[in-house]
Amino acid sequence: MPVISSAPRARRAGGAREIKARSLEFTRRELFAQTLATLKERLGFEPRDVDDVIAGCVSQVGEQGANVARNAVLAAGWPYEISAVSLNRFCASGLQAIHFGAMGVSSARWIS
Numbered sequence: 001m002p003v004i005s006s007a008p009r010a011r012r013a014g015g016a017r018e019i020k021a022r023s024l025e026f027t028r029r030e031l032f033a034q035t036l037a038t039l040k041e042r043l044g045f046e047p048r049d050v051d052d053v054i055a056g057c058v059s060q061v062g063e064q065g066a067n068v069a070r071n072a073v074l075a076a077g078w079p080y081e082i083s084a085v086s087l088n089r090f091c092a093s094g095l096q097a098i099h100f101g102a103m104g105v106s107s108a109r110w111i112s
Helices: 016-023 028-043 068-075 090-106
Strands: 052-056 083-087
Touching (some): 028 068
Parallel strands (some): 052 083
């Protein structure tokens, strides 16, 4: 039975100036790939068992404009067969991603 078992977040810095400085160290794709790696490490699953990656991403422009979720899946070294989607609901992007995942699970969309 499919489940949503964890929802890690990318690391954040303190104030706005620190966030801007730190965001220059990594691309958004790399930050999300690190988050996927943390999820795998925390739960001990095989990425090939993942059906879909759903990510909330505000302001999908520039480097975030090309489906950052899909690019992160590939950057994390996960199988290219895993589908991924990024969605933008501004301040509610993360919450909408959780809802989309819950809808998929409750509708038996991902039951093999």
